[in-house]
Amino acid sequence: MSIKKPIRRSRPNSSNRSRSSYARQRSNSVIIRRTRRHHYRRQQKKKLFTYIWVSSAILIFCIILAIIFIPAKENVLPVDAPQISSVLDTSSIEDSSVLQSSLISSIVDEEYQRAYETAAQIKLVNFDHPNYDDPDNLVSLDSLLSDAVTINSGANQLAEPAALALKEMFDAAEAEGITTYIVNSAYRDRATQQSFWDNRIAQDPSYGDDVYSNPVKTVPATASEHCTGLAVDILCDSVPHGTSDYKDTQEAKWLADNAYRFGFILRYPDEKQSITGVMFEPWHYRYVGKDAAADIYASGLCLEEYLASFGLPEKSSLS
Numbered sequence: 001m002s003i004k005k006p007i008r009r010s011r012p013n014s015s016n017r018s019r020s021s022y023a024r025q026r027s028n029s030v031i032i033r034r035t036r037r038h039h040y041r042r043q044q045k046k047k048l049f050t051y052i053w054v055s056s057a058i059l060i061f062c063i064i065l066a067i068i069f070i071p072a073k074e075n076v077l078p079v080d081a082p083q084i085s086s087v088l089d090t091s092s093i094e095d096s097s098v099l100q101s102s103l104i105s106s107i108v109d110e111e112y113q114r115a116y117e118t119a120a121q122i123k124l125v126n127f128d129h130p131n132y133d134d135p136d137n138l139v140s141l142d143s144l145l146s147d148a149v150t151i152n153s154g155a156n157q158l159a160e161p162a163a164l165a166l167k168e169m170f171d172a173a174e175a176e177g178i179t180t181y182i183v184n185s186a187y188r189d190r191a192t193q194q195s196f197w198d199n200r201i202a203q204d205p206s207y208g209d210d211v212y213s214n215p216v217k218t219v220p221a222t223a224s225e226h227c228t229g230l231a232v233d234i235l236c237d238s239v240p241h242g243t244s245d246y247k248d249t250q251e252a253k254w255l256a257d258n259a260y261r262f263g264f265i266l267r268y269p270d271e272k273q274s275i276t277g278v279m280f281e282p283w284h285y286r287y288v289g290k291d292a293a294a295d296i297y298a299s300g301l302c303l304e305e306y307l308a309s310f311g312l313p314e315k316s317s318l319s
């Protein structure tokens with residue numbers, strides 16, 4: 001059995017104390033260096049962490065911005081791209097729009113001018129616009145109209161344009177099976193018309209004193225459209241005289257619906273008596289030409305109103 005010798009601690013002497021002090025200093029120095037290194041590493045880690053955190057934040061921020069602005073960015077032209085104003089030349093668009101507007105007003109003006117010139121050719125004859133002229137272009141209806149039309153004696157003349165239009169209208173009616181028209185009255189010379197008026201005045205001196213309040217059926221030669229050769233009284237076999245029941249015949253209805261297509265207007269409508277000064281005459285048609293007739297038919301105006309819409313007749317023609 002072995003017996004361990006106790007370790008004998010030697011007592012420190014001066015030499016030993018010096019070595020111990022050196023070791024202690026060296027140990028402290030190592031600890032300080034380690035502590036500094038540790039602190040340095042911590043600082044470095046902290047910086048790295050801060051750097052990563054800031055970079056991540058910037059990256060996220062950029063991603064958010066990109067999401068927000070990418071759709072808008074698609075419409076953004078590069079700086080050196082031609083600007084939209086020069087590509088589309090908006091000044092030319094404005095010019096084009098102005099040009100179109102100008103063209104439209106030009107067309108409207110031209111149409112108005114044409115309608116005005118047509119209207120200005122229409123002779124207005126009534127109590128306020130007396131006519132003293134005789135037509136110089138009368139033609140006979142006898143050889144012109146179809147045998148389907150009855151022509152009363154003394155009613156066989158019209159101004160040529162009206163006569164040709166009347167033939168066209170009766171031919172159209174005949175083609176639709178209406179063969180019972182009567183030309184009851186057409187051109188009347190001034191002496192005949194004036195005799196009608198004089199006879200009427202002889203019976204009633206106050207007749208025609210205020211035609212716009214009390215419309216008349218008979219007019220003087222100066223106010224009669226029959227004296228111009230442009231008016232015609234059209235009746236039919238079933239109602240051969242100018243009475244109110246004529247308006248209900250198929251012949252009268254056909255004329256009311258179709259006469260404008262041939263240049264004729266119903267001259268004295270029922271609802272316009274206070275303007276025309278003449279009683280409702282569903283048989284009296286006035287030739288004004290197809291364009292004006294169509295406008296008057298469509299507008300529902302009487303001739304006085306239609307011409308007044310153009311400022312016609314002009315004042316100079318009133319004198």
Ligand SMILES: [Zn+2]
Pocket residue numbers: 185226231232233283284285
């Ligand atoms: Zn008449």
